[in-house]
Amino acid sequence: MALVTTTLAGVVFGLALAAPPGPMNAIIAEESVVRGWTAGFRAGLGAMVADVLFFALALAGVVAVIDRYPVVRPILYLAGGLLMLYFAVGALSEASDAASFTDGHRQESTGFRKTFALSLTNPYQIGFWLTVGVGLLESGTLDVLASLPAVGETLSGVLIVQTGSATLLVGFFAGIALWIVTFPAALVSAGRRVDAFAPAAAALSAVVLFGFGLFFLAMGTARML
Template structure:
């Protein structure tokens, strides 16, 4: 019974981390509409794996890893911001092809892998993810004092919760994707590109502010 409760706590944590709309959420929605639910889901699964990695760092209380992430936060923000800007520009300029709407009938595994790697990279280069885990774990009274089995169970629950969120989101969006014309898809690409650029500018701005603070100290 105790293990089940720990697992359920992990599921809740996974959903709580994944659910807020951010860069990965926007990409999942856009790619589901344009390329099909599998593309959106694999993009989200990249984020789910990254969430699991950071969840493991927080659950097992790996202080050295947490310290490294904090000490190199500016580097992560720079890399993540640049990556987001590249993805934003590509998204804004992309013109949807009609045949890609039938991606379910003729799937391209290389595209799925690309989506997975995008979700994984964007989430891993976001130091706010690990900080969010630490804060939420503290709020739940969890953390480095967990036994190894409980910590592993909690991390597994995080993976399940995050995966369920991306499966649910991509499935819901897939149910309405037939309503999007080419014109609407182009508009969606533009809106998504602008939003992703906003996240990128915020990350780069945070990095610049951090460097300025270090220079003044």
């Protein structure tokens, strides 16, 4: 029973990390609605592969090196911000190109490369693996629901599990995998029922990426000063 509880807790935690709105989910949404489930899944897979890479680096103790050099984080903010603005321009181009949504000659999906590159320069994702991620590897306890956005403080103490367990890590990555499978599927299903959903999704993706891009640039600039 404890094994099942720990695995399910890991799934909940993985979903809590993957589901909140942000630049990764904006790209997944754009790819899913514009190019189909496979493209959306591949975009999600790019972010997940980056998490696996960070997990391996955390396991080897390499990720902690970033925390020793304060100049690294502002550079990551600036690089991530510029990438998001670049991808926002691409999303706007797709939103304005009606043919890309209606004919059978859509451009090749680059979602995997986009999310993977953004993940590698995302200070929040790196920060997660420097703190909570490292905690997953060490023996101790984890307050799973406390990490949920908005309601975490209210649910603090409801679900506490032992860390340093392989089953917790398996559940964690299973939760991320579940999200990148079901989120694109839901978007594709909705897109089939709404004719204008594809260009709207691309436009919304551009807005989200543009907003996060400006935020990251502002954060990076502030930390450099």
